[in-house]
Amino acid sequence: MSDILTENKELLVLGIESSCDETAASVIKGCREVLSNVIYSQIDLHTVYGGVVPEIASRGHIEKINQVVKKALSEAGKELKDMDAIAVTYGPGLVGALLVGVAHAKALGWAAGVPVVGVNHIEGHICANFIDNPSLEPPFMCLVASGGHSHLVNVTGYGEYEIIARTRDDAAGEAFDKVARAIGLGYPGGPKIDKESKNGNPDAIDFPRAKVRENEYDFSFSGLKSAVLNYLNSCNMKGETINSADVAASFQKAVVDTLVGHSMQAAKDRGVKKFAIAGGVASNTSLREAFEKECAAAGIEFMRPQPIYCTDNGAMIGVAGSYEYLLGYRSGLDLNAVPNLSIGDRKGVFKI
Amino acid sequence: MKILAIDSSGLVASAAIWEGNPGEKGCILAVSSTDYKKTHSQTLLPMIDSICKETSAEAQDFDAVAISAGPGSFTGLRIGSATAKAIAMAADVPVIEVPTLSGLAYNLWGAGSYVCPMMDARRNQVYTALYSFENGKLVTHIEGEAVAVEEMIERINSLGKEVIFLGDGADAYKQILESSVKVPFGFAPAHLNRQNAASVAVLGSVMYAEGLTVNADDHSPTYLRVSQAEREGTKNFDLRK
Numbered sequence: 001m002s003d004i005l006t007e008n009k010e011l012l013v014l015g016i017e018s019s020c021d022e023t024a025a026s027v028i029k030g031c032r033e034v035l036s037n038v039i040y041s042q043i044d045l046h047t048v049y050g051g052v053v054p055e056i057a058s059r060g061h062i063e064k065i066n067q068v069v070k071k072a073l074s075e076a077g078k079e080l081k082d083m084d085a086i087a088v089t090y091g092p093g094l095v096g097a098l099l100v101g102v103a104h105a106k107a108l109g110w111a112a113g114v115p116v117v118g119v120n121h122i123e124g125h126i127c128a129n130f131i132d133n134p135s136l137e138p139p140f141m142c143l144v145a146s147g148g149h150s151h152l153v154n155v156t157g158y159g160e161y162e163i164i165a166r167t168r169d170d171a172a173g174e175a176f177d178k179v180a181r182a183i184g185l186g187y188p189g190g191p192k193i194d195k196e197s198k199n200g201n202p203d204a205i206d207f208p209r210a211k212v213r214e215n216e217y218d219f220s221f222s223g224l225k226s227a228v229l230n231y232l233n234s235c236n237m238k239g240e241t242i243n244s245a246d247v248a249a250s251f252q253k254a255v256v257d258t259l260v261g262h263s264m265q266a267a268k269d270r271g272v273k274k275f276a277i278a279g280g281v282a283s284n285t286s287l288r289e290a291f292e293k294e295c296a297a298a299g300i301e302f303m304r305p306q307p308i309y310c311t312d313n314g315a316m317i318g319v320a321g322s323y324e325y326l327l328g329y330r331s332g333l334d335l336n337a338v339p340n341l342s343i344g345d346r347k348g349v350f351k352i
Numbered sequence: 353m354k355i356l357a358i359d360s361s362g363l364v365a366s367a368a369i370w371e372g373n374p375g376e377k378g379c380i381l382a383v384s385s386t387d388y389k390k391t392h393s394q395t396l397l398p399m400i401d402s403i404c405k406e407t408s409a410e411a412q413d414f415d416a417v418a419i420s421a422g423p424g425s426f427t428g429l430r431i432g433s434a435t436a437k438a439i440a441m442a443a444d445v446p447v448i449e450v451p452t453l454s455g456l457a458y459n460l461w462g463a464g465s466y467v468c469p470m471m472d473a474r475r476n477q478v479y480t481a482l483y484s485f486e487n488g489k490l491v492t493h494i495e496g497e498a499v500a501v502e503e504m505i506e507r508i509n510s511l512g513k514e515v516i517f518l519g520d521g522a523d524a525y526k527q528i529l530e531s532s533v534k535v536p537f538g539f540a541p542a543h544l545n546r547q548n549a550a551s552v553a554v555l556g557s558v559m560y561a562e563g564l565t566v567n568a569d570d571h572s573p574t575y576l577r578v579s580q581a582e583r584e585g586t587k588n589f590d591l592r593k
Binding site for chain 2: 055056058059061062067096107111337
């Protein structure tokens, strides 16, 4: 499989991402080298609403898409016609937001005579690990945790994914957002709880760690979220002062324990040698430290992307798209957004 | 010169190619429209590809892209706008933002009466405007907006002149129009009753000749409505809920 890499050092792929509230584009050379990585974050537009408003996100994408793509090309010193392929996120995500990127990428490809390949957003997150770890090759196991997703995935080869576990209810990042809102930290919850936790005692409150009966590796965070809300309510009723730093730290520890515990169990059970994390939650400092420690103890090589490649970005889509392109996958002019696209599903993508 | 025109503001997906000299009549080389269930995301670009192939045109041959710029379905408008922006960007040409209601009115160019396009805007409203044609030019009497059909009827009645209605909003509220409009009125026949990229192209060519173009980067649809979240305000988004 490494032949693919060595033989295609000059491959140029434009990656476009618009699945949630970031309009992003990037040019990737030789599957892994980031020539540019432009991200226009709309976070300020959504903060007042305490979360992403899909219609506002979609309107933001259409306003910025040309500028973002042009900037990605110019920073890379390339032109559209230099591209071997255009990779675009076509799911999962917010349908209206996805459609802006999909319609734009298809029309760009059509107009410039460049092939287009639809990319799965979660697979993009996983592939972000290839950027900072040049020697990383499948097989490896990866935990993807973000505002919309929590999956434990076995990457058996380039473009080959086996889902080991998923969340039964809330995504990890979603739980962060909801708890952050409840303790008055606001949106986005992940970085705010991470920061607040540093001043709190992670053992102050014993929040539950849920196990799912049908699949011991699966995650569940809604019970934890409810436990936090119940704790806050009971404190309020008793007139007790709430130490939000302790709540944040204890909640974060419960999430980290669950994510790390289930992941390490699966990794050990399957004899995994390399373990990676990805997605917005992967930039959480406490989660990183816990994985570093546990992986080191188990003799498993641990990898993570730098934070800029953890949040939504075009580079990860360009990397995933480069491999999809080399594996012969393409999308047609009729490529549609697939808001609930599963990992490993190639609905809307065909092999040449 | 050639103009590629796109309309995906409603249920119809439509694309057309206009060729001619700026300010002159020109001709429509090709037009394709479907009013069917498939999403614009699946139909629009194959349609553009097809009319280009039929007329041996490529993206680089266009001097401008005319887009039906709204109002209409938010998602539909954005699919058209994203497509237009990308093609214009790749071809390095400007975009002509043709108001959807003006494009629709252009279906009835030369009508001796008022022309009232109505698009079903849901929530008991229509996107509507009022136009007439004077010496071949489109004249706006009521600017496009989202209003209750009854309100528009009141204004039309007060003007006291014949009017022709068209668009899916006119179909949706036909009974109310028939019972409440006091001036002489009519409805457009089926072949003129929906958004059509050929009309967008022709009006676009007129606007192009008048210098009414924008940089593709700066184009975004004219929704005439804010999002639900903005309408309801931040009061409903209690940060502690």
